[in-house]
Each structure stands twice: as structure tokens, then as C-alpha cells.
Amino acid sequence: MSATPPSALSLLNSVFGLTAYRGAQEEIVRHLTEGGNCLVLMPTGGGKSLCYQLPSLLREGCGIVVSPLIALMRDQVAGLAEAGVNAAVLNSTLSPQEAFEVERRLIAGDLDLLYVAPERLLMPRCLSLLEQARIALFAIDEAHCVSQWGHDFRPEYIGLSVLAERFPDVPRIALTATADELTRKEIAERLSLTDAPCFVASFDRPNIRYEIVDKQNALNQLKSFIAERHPGEAGIVYCLSRAKVEDVAGSLRDAGIAALPYHAGLDAATRARHQDRFINEDGIVIVATIAFGMGIDKPDVRFVAHLDLPKSIEAYYQETGRAGRDGKPSSAWMAYGLSDIVQQRRMIDESTGSDAFKRVSIGKLDALVGLAETAHCRRQRLLAYFGEELHEGGCGNCDNCLSPPKVTDGKVVAQKLLSCVYRTGQRFGAMHLIDVLVGRLTEKVTQFGHDKLSVFGVGRELNEKQWRAALRQLVAMGHLRADSEAFGALKLTESSRGVLKGETEVWLREQAAGTRNRAIRGNSRRGQLAAQPNGGGKGDPALHAALKAWRSEIARQRGVPAYVVLHDSTIDGIAATRPETLSALRGIAGIGDKKLEHYGEELIALVRSTGA
Structure with a gap:
């Protein structure tokens, strides 16, 4: 792998205040900057935005970001503006005059990034506008929306196949935080990315x-x-x-x-x-x-x-x-x-x-x-x-x-439960089955004569909560299924035969007689390590509180979310290291050139005025 071009690292530091890439970001940025297409799977918070924002600044023209989310567009543009990037949105929240001004800036080459809703992009007027502009790349965010197998299918995303047809020489990057193999395949097919590399970051979020x-x-x-x-x-x-x-x-x-x-x-x-x-x-x-x-x-x-x-x-x-x-x-x-x-x-x-x-x-x-x-x-x-x-x-x-749960041999419990389902006709839900198992003479039990069955009362060794847990686990294992047409009646499956014959092992998580709602307190070592982006906690508590109060006031004045001004991790870094010079402040992750210019003197004054 060749060395990263100095211009890329320079922009990474001067604009975003970062000194290094995370994970596959470097390879993705290089691939896209050099004109390649790709599909990127990266967890929420993993740094997807940088993968197209930085190449948009490195390539000639404007990066077009397709996003279905007005709130995300607004916040991303606000954050980019804070970093000195010329960014804008083109969506239904703009007045005709505002939309015309954005279009003018795009044609004039005054924009680095433009966020567009998929419905707007597919309009003939917008496609014609894009053909008149110099386009650096297309970034299709939330790309899982294109898949009918995905959890958030949006029909308008299917029309984005037009990008490959009308702009074959403009690189495309599709990004999502979640997609199984079936969904990935459909994304690649619908967006004409079948020949493009797929970059898959770790899905682990250890914090x-x-x-x-x-x-x-x-x-x-x-x-x-x-x-x-x-x-x-x-x-x-x-x-x-x-x-x-x-x-x-x-x-x-x-x-x-x-x-x-x-x-x-x-x-x-x-x-x-x-x-x-x-x-x-x-x-x-x-x-x-x-x-x-x-x-x-x-x-x-x-x-x-x-x-x-x-x-x-x-x-x-x-x-x-x-x-x-x-x-x-x-x-x-x-x-x-x-x-x-x-x-x-x-x-x-x-x-x-x-x-x-x-x-x-x-x-x-x-x-x-x-x-x-x-x-x-x-x-x-x-x-x-x-x-x-x-x-x-x-x-x-x-x-x-x-707090590891205890697992026990549940073959007998499973056989009692499955026998009860069978002998009551596979027509009843959990509550009635449990009533029969524990020998509860309800009106429904006597009405159907289930108090006369051999399974009546055979499960008195467990209480209702324990039987419910066993029922759920047998459903999860596939030995029972819930019949939605019969209001949740539980029915046997093909695999239940092996359990009833004693041929299939069944291990059940043991349900204590009391409530299983374990209070999990404290932090694991793994979680603690994940929580220190600037090397160790909040630092000086008084300075940390003063920084957050200052940030809230700046955010209120500028009409942006507090994290657009400074991320919590940046505040933690300032509170931990107490920089008293602009050069020291510039070394904190998240402080780029524009933020140093906008806020540097105020932050240094705040550090000096708040005692350690």
C-alpha cells in the first residue's frame, strides 16, 4: 500500500483536527479520491462521514451526499461550516429563493459538499442541474434503504441507480451501518457496485x-x-x-x-x-x-x-x-x-x-x-x-x-411442556398451558376438561415465571411456534418429535424463582478502555464544567447543537491536559484550524481562569 498523500493528512488535521485515520478510513479515502467506487459497512460512530467528506475536499468539484434525513443534513452542514467547509443542503425545508441560491453556488463551483434528499435528486430539474456542475463524487448514505430485505426499505432509493447511468465517470460510495449478506448483495446490485470493493469495518462497539x-x-x-x-x-x-x-x-x-x-x-x-x-x-x-x-x-x-x-x-x-x-x-x-x-x-x-x-x-x-x-x-x-x-x-x-446464567438439562421440562401442547390440541396460548401444567383450576381449564388430562399438574415444581421462560426458550430453539392466526396458540414443530422421544438434548437457561432482572453495575475493563478517547477521563472537574457551560452558550448563540461546537471528547481532552497556548490547544483531537481561529483565545482564557 502506497503512503497516504500529504495533502490528505494535511486536510485531515487542518479541517477535522485529527492526526490519524481510524480502521479502514485511510484505504477508503484513497480509493475514492483516486476515482474508485465502493461499498462501506461501518458501525454508527465509526467515522463513515469522513470517508466521503475528505475525498470531496481532495477532488475537484462538489461532493453530492444523498441522505433521507433532514435533521442529519442540517447537523452535518452546521458541523462542516464550523470547520470552515463550504457545505449546503437542498431539500424541502428551503424557500424557492434559498434553493435557487444553493443551485447558483453549485454551478459556480462555490460548494465543497451538497446534501440532497433522494426525492429531490431524482427530479429532472435536479439531475439537469448536476449535469451542469463539476461533481467530485456521489455518496449514498443509509444505503440499506435500497434493499427490500433490509429493515428500513425506502422505495425512492431504488431510483438512485440513475447515478451510475447518467454519471458513469463520477465515483460513487454507498455507506451503511447495518447490512447482512443478503442486504449487501442487493445494495451492490441496485446501485451498480457489484464490481466495486466492499470495505467492512468491525461491527463491535465495545463501549x-x-x-x-x-x-x-x-x-x-x-x-x-x-x-x-x-x-x-x-x-x-x-x-x-x-x-x-x-x-x-x-x-x-x-x-x-x-x-x-x-x-x-x-x-x-x-x-x-x-x-x-x-x-x-x-x-x-x-x-x-x-x-x-x-x-x-x-x-x-x-x-x-x-x-x-x-x-x-x-x-x-x-x-x-x-x-x-x-x-x-x-x-x-x-x-x-x-x-x-x-x-x-x-x-x-x-x-x-x-x-x-x-x-x-x-x-x-x-x-x-x-x-x-x-x-x-x-x-x-x-x-x-x-x-x-x-x-x-x-x-x-x-x-x-x-452475571452468567446457570444452564441445566431441560429435557424433562421440555417434554412436559410439549406433551401439554399436544394433549390440549395445539390450540392454546402460554397462560392456559401454564395453568394446566401447574394444576390451576381456572374456568377455561375445567370448561375444556383439561383438568382430566394426564399432564394436569405435572409441572408444579416450577412457577409461572419459570414456565414462561421455558416456553420462550423452546420457541427460540424452534421446538414450538406461535400461530398468529390462532391468537398466539403454541404448536409443535417437526423438531419437537425428537425432544418428545428423548433423542434431542435440551439445555435451558435456569430461571430463578424470583425476578430475573439483574442489576448490572460498574464498568468492565473493556468498556473502560473504550471510553478514553483523549487518554483518561474528564480531568479537572471545575474546568470540565466551565467548558460545558461555555459550549452551551456558544451553541445557543449560533443556533447549533452543542456537539457541533465541540465534541465531548474534545472537552475531555482540554480538561485533562489544560492547554495554555494556542499550539497546545491545536494538539487536542477535534480542534482544527477554523475552530482554533474561532474559539482558541476564549478557550485558553477559560483554562487560565479556572484553577486546577
Whole structure:
């Protein structure tokens, strides 16, 4: 590999305040700068933006960034402007006069980067405009949106194949944080990148602690999680329905937590106001449907919580990846139960998708259920889904590694449960089956004569919570399936025959008689190492507080998010090293030439006026 051109490293340092690349960034930047096409898979917070921003500055012309997210466009352009880059947006938020001025600047060659929504780009007027301009490259962000197999398919993305047809000599880069092998293949085919190299960075986010708990009273569990682990910190809570979003947000507010709802049923002004508060204020918790989050560039989200099961591991990874973009310890917490599986299966079965689409969706759901039910390292299971191996022995920063569950021989328990499903006619859900197993004489049990069956009362050695855990695990193993057409009735599968005959081993994660909602406290060594981007914590607490107060005021004056002014990691670096000269300040990661020019004297004065 040839040495990186000095101009690239020079721009990396002078514009972005960085002295070195991360991971595959250097190779991607070189490949794109030299005119090559590529597909890039890189986790949220892994530095995707730099992979096209830097080549756009190195090549002649303007880099065109296709993004479906108005909020992301706005924040990225604000951050680039702070760094001295000529960047603009072209989307529906602009007035006709503002749009005309952006178009004029593009034709005149006054822009380094232009962010465009896919719908706008595909308009004949916009395509004609691009043909008149000098284009450095096309960057297609959130490229998984092009795939019908992906978790966030957007039909307008399919039209982006026009870029390869009308601009064959302009390099193209497609970027996403999540895509399994099937999705990658479709991205490459639809965007004419089948002959282009695919750069796949590690999907590991070691600073994120994964924890999945048995759903019992999910709202109370959530309140305890926030109060014990993340009081006063920013977070996102995902729910499946709009009504649940409103209920959860209200309950959190009643508990003294600064929570705001976000869903498509709210008017645009309210959504924008809540999103702006989340981005610009400290300690706001957004309770949202999946309508919220993609493209949110807030680095200090300390937790992402799920009160309902996502559709797939890709969706789970994308959503949890919004935590801890700054590399500091963060949590991905989910409360999960059997009803979640039934609900998701019903949504798949009732969808208008083809049979092939439904089969793929069920496979993706099964993979996520397997992650939720595993007794082994969750990070290993998560990374394996994306084709990546983690060292043996686990990650040391998930609930199963920090507090390993006990696994026991569950063959007899499984046989009792499967026999109960069979003898009751495979027509009943979990609650009724458990009533029969523990010998509970409910009206329904006596109505159907199930108190006369040989399986009535054979499971009194376990309580309801333990039987629910066993049921879920047998569903996850594929020995039972939830029939969405029969309101969640559990049915035997082909593999259950081997269990009933005693030919198949069954190992179950043991469910304690009490609540399994382990409180995971403290930081693993691995998480601690991931959380020190500037070499060691917050440094001087008084200076750190003064810097954050200064940043908040500057952000308010300039009308931008606080992290656009300075990232938390940059503030940590200043507080840790206390630079008293401009040259020393320039050595802090995140301080480029323009930020030094804009804020250098104020920051040095702040350091000198705040005692160590």
C-alpha cells in the first residue's frame, strides 16, 4: 500500500483536527479520491462521514451526499461550516429563493459538499442541474434503504441507480451501518457496485453494554433501569405503537424524568421541537417509535432501551448503535417476553409482502429471538450474525458475561411442556398451558376438561415465571411456534418429535424463582478502555464544567447543537491536559484550524481562569 498523500493528512488535521485515520478510513479515502467506487459497512460512530467528506475536499468539484434525513443534513452542514467547509443542503425545508441560491453556488463551483434528499435528486430539474456542475463524487448514505430485505426499505432509493447511468465517470460510495449478506448483495446490485470493493469495518462497539431482561412489569423495570444506571442522562426508549409511546413518556415524566414523545402521529412542529430539545439540551429522554433516530448525530446518548422487540438483528443493532457514539460507556437494554414473538409473527403474517419476503422476515426474527434467549455472550452472537468473530471467552461487557446464567438439562421440562401442547390440541396460548401444567383450576381449564388430562399438574415444581421462560426458550430453539392466526396458540414443530422421544438434548437457561432482572453495575475493563478517547477521563472537574457551560452558550448563540461546537471528547481532552497556548490547544483531537481561529483565545482564557 502506497503512503497516504500529504495533502490528505494535511486536510485531515487542518479541517477535522485529527492526526490519524481510524480502521479502514485511510484505504477508503484513497480509493475514492483516486476515482474508485465502493461499498462501506461501518458501525454508527465509526467515522463513515469522513470517508466521503475528505475525498470531496481532495477532488475537484462538489461532493453530492444523498441522505433521507433532514435533521442529519442540517447537523452535518452546521458541523462542516464550523470547520470552515463550504457545505449546503437542498431539500424541502428551503424557500424557492434559498434553493435557487444553493443551485447558483453549485454551478459556480462555490460548494465543497451538497446534501440532497433522494426525492429531490431524482427530479429532472435536479439531475439537469448536476449535469451542469463539476461533481467530485456521489455518496449514498443509509444505503440499506435500497434493499427490500433490509429493515428500513425506502422505495425512492431504488431510483438512485440513475447515478451510475447518467454519471458513469463520477465515483460513487454507498455507506451503511447495518447490512447482512443478503442486504449487501442487493445494495451492490441496485446501485451498480457489484464490481466495486466492499470495505467492512468491525461491527463491535465495545463501549455498549448489552442487557436483555425478562419482561414482567416493563414500565417499572424501565424506570428502575434509568434511575439506577442513567439518572439525568440522555437516552432513547423505543416502543412499537404511538399510544404506548405517549403512555410511557407520560409515566416517565410523572417519575421525574425529562421525557418527550416522538411518533408520526404528532404534527411536524411538535416533532421538530422535541427533536431539537433532545439534540440541544442535556438529559432529555425521547420515547419513540422507529420513526425517530436514523441520522441523529448526538454523541452523548447514554442508553437505548427497547420495551418491544424490534423486527430483526439489523434493526436492533441500528437502534442500539445510537448510544455511545462518543465511545464512552453506554447501555443497550431491552425488556422482552413471549408476547413480543407472537406480536412480531402476527405483523409478518398479516403484512402484504410476498411469501419470500415473509420467509426472510421470519428468519430474521428467529435470529433476534436467539440473541435474546442465548445463555452465552450476547456480543459474540450479535457479531456472528454479521459474519464477524469475537475472541473466545466472551466480551466481558454484556449481562451474560457479567452475571452468567446457570444452564441445566431441560429435557424433562421440555417434554412436559410439549406433551401439554399436544394433549390440549395445539390450540392454546402460554397462560392456559401454564395453568394446566401447574394444576390451576381456572374456568377455561375445567370448561375444556383439561383438568382430566394426564399432564394436569405435572409441572408444579416450577412457577409461572419459570414456565414462561421455558416456553420462550423452546420457541427460540424452534421446538414450538406461535400461530398468529390462532391468537398466539403454541404448536409443535417437526423438531419437537425428537425432544418428545428423548433423542434431542435440551439445555435451558435456569430461571430463578424470583425476578430475573439483574442489576448490572460498574464498568468492565473493556468498556473502560473504550471510553478514553483523549487518554483518561474528564480531568479537572471545575474546568470540565466551565467548558460545558461555555459550549452551551456558544451553541445557543449560533443556533447549533452543542456537539457541533465541540465534541465531548474534545472537552475531555482540554480538561485533562489544560492547554495554555494556542499550539497546545491545536494538539487536542477535534480542534482544527477554523475552530482554533474561532474559539482558541476564549478557550485558553477559560483554562487560565479556572484553577486546577
